[in-house]
Amino acid sequence: MELLILGGTRFLGRHLVGSALERGHKVTLFNRGKSNPGLFPEVEELRGERGGDLSVLRGRRWDAAIDTSGYLPREVRASAGLLAGAVEHYTFVSSISVYADFSRLGIDEDAPVLAPPDPEPEELDRELYGDLKVGCELAAEAAMPGRTLVVRPGMIVGPHDYTNRFPYWCRRVAEGGEVLAPGDPDRPVQLIDVRDLAGWMIRTVEGRTTGLYNATGPARVLTMRGMLEGIHEATGGDARFEWASERFLLGAGVKPWEELPFWVQEEMAGILSVDVGRAVEAGLTFRPLGETVRDTLGGGDPSAEIDAGIERGREEELLRAWRGSNL
Numbered sequence: 405m406e407l408l409i410l411g412g413t414r415f416l417g418r419h420l421v422g423s424a425l426e427r428g429h430k431v432t433l434f435n436r437g438k439s440n441p442g443l444f445p446e447v448e449e450l451r452g453e454r455g456g457d458l459s460v461l462r463g464r465r466w467d468a469a470i471d472t473s474g475y476l477p478r479e480v481r482a483s484a485g486l487l488a489g490a491v492e493h494y495t496f497v498s499s500i501s502v503y504a505d506f507s508r509l510g511i512d513e514d515a516p517v518l519a520p521p522d523p524e525p526e527e528l529d530r531e532l533y534g535d536l537k538v539g540c541e542l543a544a545e546a547a548m549p550g551r552t553l554v555v556r557p558g559m560i561v562g563p564h565d566y567t568n569r570f571p572y573w574c575r576r577v578a579e580g581g582e583v584l585a586p587g588d589p590d591r592p593v594q595l596i597d598v599r600d601l602a603g604w605m606i607r608t609v610e611g612r613t614t615g616l617y618n619a620t621g622p623a624r625v626l627t628m629r630g631m632l633e634g635i636h637e638a639t640g641g642d643a644r645f646e647w648a649s650e651r652f653l654l655g656a657g658v659k660p661w662e663e664l665p666f667w668v669q670e671e672m673a674g675i676l677s678v679d680v681g682r683a684v685e686a687g688l689t690f691r692p693l694g695e696t697v698r699d700t701l702g703g704g705d706p707s708a709e710i711d712a713g714i715e716r717g718r719e720e721e722l723l724r725a726w727r728g729s730n731l
Contacts, residue, residue: 405429405610408466408491410454410483411473412447413440415564416497416557419602420470421447427606434461435473454479458486468493468609475528477520477539484547493612495553495605496544500618501534502556506674509592513556513616513682541616553613555605558620558678559666562598563699569665570595572713573635574700580641584719584726586658586667587650589629592677593666594620597696604688617683622690628666631693638694639701648726656722663714 407424411417412433421444424431434450441449450460454473461483469491474480484494502517520539521532528536545552561570576583601619608617629645636643650669654660660667668675680688714722 405468406432406466407609408432408434408461408464408469408487410434410469410471413443415566416560416598416602417472418443418564419562419598420472420605423599423602423606427610429606432464432466454483458482461486461490464490466491468495468612470495470497470605470609471544472497474540474544475533475536477524477536477543480540481543481547484544484552488547491548493551493553493609493614494544494548495555495609496541498537498541498554498556499534500556500558500620500675500678502538502541503534503674503678506672508674509677510679511618511674511677512679513618550614551612553608554616555601555619556617557596557601558618558676559595560598560601561595561700562696563702565598565700568712571700572665573632574639574697576713577632577635577643578639578641578701580643582723583632583643583645584664584714584723585628585632585645585647586653586660586664587628587647589645589647590627591673592625593628593631594622594626594676594678594680595631595666595696596621597691600688600690604683604686607687613686617686617688618678618680619683619688620678620680621688622693623680623684626693631666634693635697638697646723646726648722652726652729653722656725658714658722662712663718665712 407429409417409420409431412421412435421431432448432450434452436453437451452458452460469487474496503511504516504518517538518535520542521535525532541554565571596619632645658664660669
């Protein structure tokens with residue numbers, strides 16, 4: 405299979421390329437050349453701008469395209485429109501952030517989504533991330549009706565993660581000692597190893613799969629306690645978890661998700677508990693959590709763009725305050 409990947413040199417993109425090459429496919433990349441240029445010397449790289457010059461794509465043909473870097477509907481509209489006659493199949497990487505209501509658990513692909521922003525912003529607005537992804541999904545399907553696969557990942561983790569969300573917990577638990585753990589230990593959380601996601605996506609492209617798929621995991625329910633204890637088992641050490649209540653943490657000004665990753669308030673609990681049954685039926689599988697933990701620690705991205713986690717001094721202050729509270 406001849407495969408065009410829009411993006412392809414960071415996190416999910418680089419693992420998609422690796423998986424495709426392992427399965428014997430010929431890969432072409434289209435990107436700006438700013439992130440990890442030359443990462444795959446055996447792969448053809450085409451240079452251009454999503455929001456501007458797409459001329460290097462004209463007159464070429466591929467079996468399928470995977471769009472990992474579409475954040476603005478107008479850019480997806482342009483690329484998918486140009487490629488409509490050049491590829492048989494188009495995969496768009498979206499997000500579970502498209503859903504309109506995360507107050508309930510078990511959201512499936514038929515749940516209501518946000519409305520695309522009108523007018524569309526000229527630049528990416530993080531406050532409209534989910535809304536914009538909805539617009540991108542619609543643009544891809546409109547350009548290639550019946551030939552589009554939309555993948556809605558949740559929290560992607562693993563080697564070369566450029567956020568500090570899951571890596572924060574891996575490093576903090578590995579350091580040991582008393583660890584501030586947030587909220588209800590039995591509330592569900594979800595994550596997916598980037599290699600499991602990438603491998604499944606390449607297989608679905610091979611099968612010309614179309615439609616909408618939530619893509620996170622694992623297949624069984626994972627709790628916050630289970631995640632942290634799984635990290636502890638994988639890293640060893642003497643970490644001890646002190647579970648502070650949500651009421652206490654919010655009263656102390658701790659920011660959900662940012663300072664203590666994977667902790668969300670009750671009204672957002674559904675974002676970490678979506679239904680992945682459709683993807684599992686389509687062949688999505690999950691490796692052991694311990695493998696993901698060890699490989700995350702061994703293959704981090706030192707230039708993390710999205711910082712997360714709480715400073716050690718602040719954590720110690722909160723632990724002292726929690727022990728003296730009655731919340």
